[in-house]
Amino acid sequence: MISLKSSFLLLHKRIGQARYMFDEIPHGGDLLSLNSLLSLHVRRNDPHSAWDLFHKRHHEHSNFDSYTFTPILKACAALSDIKRGQQVHGLVIKTGIDSETITKTAILDMYSKCGYFYDSLLVFEEMKLKDIVTWNAMISSFLRQGLAKEALGYFLEMQREGIEFNGFTLCSVLKACAFLSSSMQGKQIHALVIVIGYNSIVFETALVDFYSDSGLIGEAVKVFWNLNCSKDDAIYNSLISGCVKNRKYKEAFSILSEMKKPNVIALTSVLVACSENSNLLKGKQIHCMAILFGFDSDTQLSNAILDMYAKCGDILNARSVFDRIAHRNVVSWTSIIDAYGTQGLGDEALELFEKMEENCSVSPNDVTFLSVLSACGHSGLVEKGRKCFVLMKEKYGIDPGPEHYACYIDLLGRASLIEEVWSLYDGISKNSSKLTGAVWAALLNACRVSLDVVRGEFAAKRLFELEPEKPGNYVLLSNFYAAIGREDRKEELRILMRQKGLIKEAGSSWITV
């Protein structure tokens, strides 16, 4: 009777109803129906319900099998909840079924998706029977960790072990190629797939991504138009995002207009195009579309709309979008703080930062502090900037990166606090990884403001050792020479720039009036 009921549950994919009936079954139903319902929740992208159900049954001392563990591990991965994931891992060991390849692969994948790369590798290394899915999951784990070289190494290793690769593997390999800028290898994968006649929309999307990320947008477009199956949202989105990344804004808009119905992701991507060339009119049109299609409750899209208004200088609309976001995340807060900061409205930026701190559900991150520091710099709020720099380390445990130092040096430099600048330098000079071009540039600029000739020349020397070809640095140095009255040096620099072909063309703007 019960199993008949559980089959019925499976046939009926109406979760609410299924759950209701499940609760009515004496003793909570059998294992088969529990497992089915767990899978159903996970497939429906509802990991919370999956966990609630699992948790309830765990308290009732139910027995589980591998068909319980695989979906619940997937739910933990989706929630990125390592605590729950570890709990399940422990239970798997306790239950004594952890010898199975499928369950262990699910554990590996859970660790990876929760950001515990090393644990995923540990699980992998301890597995005796690895199949193609195990290898694929491990290769993905390397990529998630940014270890593209290792991902390719394991790809070769799996072939040495006699495991055939499949489409999943090739998608990961393409990602690794893009990451390593090895477009030759990626093209070889493309050729290989044409030869073996593998046809998959997911792989084609990975190809579009690969070509876009390799700067070969023309190839990405070719893949898109040569597709011999029907196009889905993801491949449209991938090409739109690729066009924007490659600054092909017109093309991005034209692909968007090809879509029967836009989606949140497509609109988010295309808004970046509006921000980057300050196309307020187009940006407003996209904002209208977002409202029209009922996407305006999406936080990520709203953040992009907010930022578009900010980048186009329309701070009032940026603020009104911010005020309407129901679930603001760290990006929402950072974007609005930055919007005020770049407009020179430092007090407003700081006021919002304080509000953010009062709002306990969202914590500032490293980017937030960059925006706050830069806002202080733009408005000459030295004391507030000092406080923030300390706050970042002491309250939030964020170790200042080179970008933060550059920003902070810039803030102090603008205020002519040159000795404070150099004592900050003394503090970080032991750690050469913190002395990036941006830091030397900020030091040089501070010396220009304070006419610190000797140390300025020292900073310039270091800057040009690190970044000899960056045109902006020549402008910086030229301004330094002008400030200290060395017009002769300035002229030498102009000649050098011309020799190097670094003279910029006359200023042009994409700004739409």
Add this chain to the structure above:
DNA sequence: GTAGGGTTAG
């Protein structure tokens, strides 16, 4: 159990 599409700085 493994693969594809989005937002903040510089």
